[in-house]
Amino acid sequence: MTLTTVLYLVAGAACGGFINGLSGTGTALFALGFFLIVLDPVTAVAIVALMSILAGLQGLWIVRREILANPARLLRFLVPGLIGVPVGLLTLHAIDARTLRIGIGFFLVLYGSYFSFRRALPRLERRTPILDSLVGLIGGVMGGAASVSGAIPVMWLSLRPWPRAETRAVLQPFNVAVLGTTVTLLALRGTYDTDALRALAVIVPVGLIGAQIGIFVFRRISDNMFRRLLIGLTLLVGIGILIQELAKQ
Template sequence: MDIAIFILIILFASILQTSTGFGFSIMATPFLLLLFNPVEAIQINLVLSIVISFAMIRTIHKDIDYQLLKRFSLGSVIGLPIGILILLFVDVDTLKIGIGLLILGLTLLLIIRFRVNRTSKRDITAGSISGALTSSIGMPGPPLLLYLSGTDTDKARLRSTTLAFYLLIYTVSLVLQISTIGTSISTWTLSLYGLPLVFAGLYIGQKLYHKINQQQFRLITYIILILTGLYLLFGSA
């Protein structure tokens, strides 16, 4: 039963990540936490997310906003070590509840068409928050998704820039976790088992991407954010 659940989690999350540019961590991490201990779940998520981003980077590089990517990366330098400290010293359930409330509140603002202008400082701030969430709970997506949706970034640029950023931040986060917390053989064995599912998801997700228009993309974004916020809020209560 656990194997069937693992297959469904990785396959569906890979399809979502490939078709939208986000969603693997948002969908996979909560359910992986039900099957494995927190460190294993987060590191499996990191390894497979790196594979997805690396596999796609050659096909999406032309749509990357490199200035935005640079600012996100600069911000992540600040956020990543903060996330490690959070993972080591802060109660994770309390953190999840706080993040869940924040995501739900900000998603409501997006639904009612609240918009924000992009600035260099806001780009860096979004990157730093994403970095902290990556190394603490393995979820870099929500702050970037909220920020870029609030600035009406088109789907191609959002998908490409976030995937490029994930390739960097997941790799650095995994190295930080291994050097400070350690890893296990089972983490890498399970990640290896997940690779065929990831590549199947890459194929299906790429086909779906070309069928999703901007309005549908925005609707999917809101649904994912709401489900993430609710999970973090009630799954930790």
């Protein structure tokens, strides 16, 4: 493993771990852009899925009461999400690294832009179980395809008038369960080979430290500051990935 590879892995793990600790999701969106520069897509998705789980387990504890208070809400998203994972895995081997990086970059810019204008969007007060299940299914498919299971759910849940902790009580266990299924199916396929284990040895400690820093920040900032920080980081990373990829043409 070269020094360049290690540096990209560390950068991705630090960004992904921090954003997971801060928001309860987003590890893959922030880490894959770095990992795909030095790893093939299957290996990159496999290690970022495992890193997401390890980072996410730390965040589950801080919203444990909210999870237990409304398990039915979580299950509306989770059950369809688990069904979608195998579908997403079917597409993984057909995706090349550059296409996936450009897709991640565009999605980050879309994600950040969405939250920039979120206040102009309607607030959903009523229950929408069918739409919730559809969002969960899409999240599961995206989790299997690129470990970005939380991207669509977090955009959907942002329309709800829920406190941060209640939103996180859906996102965090949803991501851990969906990506846990992704990791299990990839492991059964033999994806975690020597190269993947070496990469994990680098990224896991960095990602865990990054998650702890994110949790520390999460506990100490206001809802408004939380939103601004998430938007800024999302747009910055997304624009950076797109500039780097489009400059290669």
